[in-house]
Amino acid sequence: MNTALDSPLRTLTVANGTAPPGPRYVCFPPAGGTATMFRSLAAARPTAHMLAVQYPARADRLDAQLPDNFEELARQCADALVATPELERPRTVLIGFSMGAWLALETALQLDWRYGCGPCGLVVVGATAPHRRGTRHRLPAEADLDRMLDDGGWGESVLREYVRGLLRADMRLVSRYTGPARHGTPCRVxxxxxxxxxxxxxxxxxxxxxxWSQSPFASCVVRGGHLGLLTPERAGEFWRWMDRLALPSAVVEGEVDACVQR
Structure with missing residues (x-):
C-alpha cells in the first residue's frame, strides 16, 4: 500500500492553531462502518484535532482491496499514522468501536513493535477483550447480520444491503482474527x-x-446499547466521558465518579 497515494485517514476536524495543544484523536469504525460514522462526534468537539480511518472497499476507497488478515490492515493503519506529521504519537489517542477496538489495539501494538512509539491512549467501546473471545470465530448468520444492522440504526435504509455487504466482508476478516500474541500495550487503555x-x-x-493497559486503567458502563454513543444526540455525552477518562493525562482524582480505575 502506498500511504502517500491511498492513506486510510480522513480528517474530520483540525484544531484551532490558537488553542492549547491537545490530543489528536484517530477513530476506528465498527464492522461495516465508514469514516463518516464519526461526523457527529467531530461536530460536538470542533476544537479537537480528529481523524477517522476509512477501511478499504468502501466509500471513497472502493478500489482498495480489503486485506486477508487483520494484522495487515493494522499495519496499513500504523504506516499511515507514521506518515502523518501532525499526528505526534505521544499526543495521539486511538478510539475504536466494536471491531474497530481490536483494530485500534493491533495498530497501537504495530506502532510500538515496528516504530518504537505507540499512542498515548487507547479507548475501546463495545468490544470484547481479545483474550475473552475464546474459539467463537464463526461467521455470522444472516439473522445476526440483520441484528447488527438494526443495532447500527440502518433500519429500512436504502443503503441497508450495501452496508450488509461491507459488514459481511468485515466479519469474515474478524472470523480469522485470533488476537495479539501477547497482552499489554504501550499506553493506557x-x-x-x-x-x-x-x-x-x-x-x-x-x-x-x-x-491490555498500562496503569491507571479505567472502565465505564454507560446507558444504552452497542453503538449508542455514536448517535448525534449522544455525541456530547461521549466527550464528557472522554474528559472524565482524562486521556492522555492521568485520571484526575474525583473526576471519574462512575468509572472503575485499576
Missing part, C-alpha cells in the same frame, strides 16, 4: 460499554481490558 450491550454481561467488555 480505557473501556466503555453500554449497559444493554450483550457484550457487557456475557464477555465483560469493560474490566477484562485491564490486562
Amino acid at each position: 480505557a473501556a466503555l460499554c453500554g449497559e444493554d450491550d450483550p457484550r457487557h454481561v456475557e464477555d465483560d467488555a469493560t474490566g477484562a481490558w485491564a490486562v
Whole structure:
C-alpha cells in the first residue's frame, strides 16, 4: 500500500492553531462502518484535532482491496499514522468501536513493535477483550447480520444491503482474527460499554481490558446499547466521558465518579 497515494485517514476536524495543544484523536469504525460514522462526534468537539480511518472497499476507497488478515490492515493503519506529521504519537489517542477496538489495539501494538512509539491512549467501546473471545470465530448468520444492522440504526435504509455487504466482508476478516500474541500495550487503555450491550454481561467488555493497559486503567458502563454513543444526540455525552477518562493525562482524582480505575 502506498500511504502517500491511498492513506486510510480522513480528517474530520483540525484544531484551532490558537488553542492549547491537545490530543489528536484517530477513530476506528465498527464492522461495516465508514469514516463518516464519526461526523457527529467531530461536530460536538470542533476544537479537537480528529481523524477517522476509512477501511478499504468502501466509500471513497472502493478500489482498495480489503486485506486477508487483520494484522495487515493494522499495519496499513500504523504506516499511515507514521506518515502523518501532525499526528505526534505521544499526543495521539486511538478510539475504536466494536471491531474497530481490536483494530485500534493491533495498530497501537504495530506502532510500538515496528516504530518504537505507540499512542498515548487507547479507548475501546463495545468490544470484547481479545483474550475473552475464546474459539467463537464463526461467521455470522444472516439473522445476526440483520441484528447488527438494526443495532447500527440502518433500519429500512436504502443503503441497508450495501452496508450488509461491507459488514459481511468485515466479519469474515474478524472470523480469522485470533488476537495479539501477547497482552499489554504501550499506553493506557480505557473501556466503555453500554449497559444493554450483550457484550457487557456475557464477555465483560469493560474490566477484562485491564490486562491490555498500562496503569491507571479505567472502565465505564454507560446507558444504552452497542453503538449508542455514536448517535448525534449522544455525541456530547461521549466527550464528557472522554474528559472524565482524562486521556492522555492521568485520571484526575474525583473526576471519574462512575468509572472503575485499576
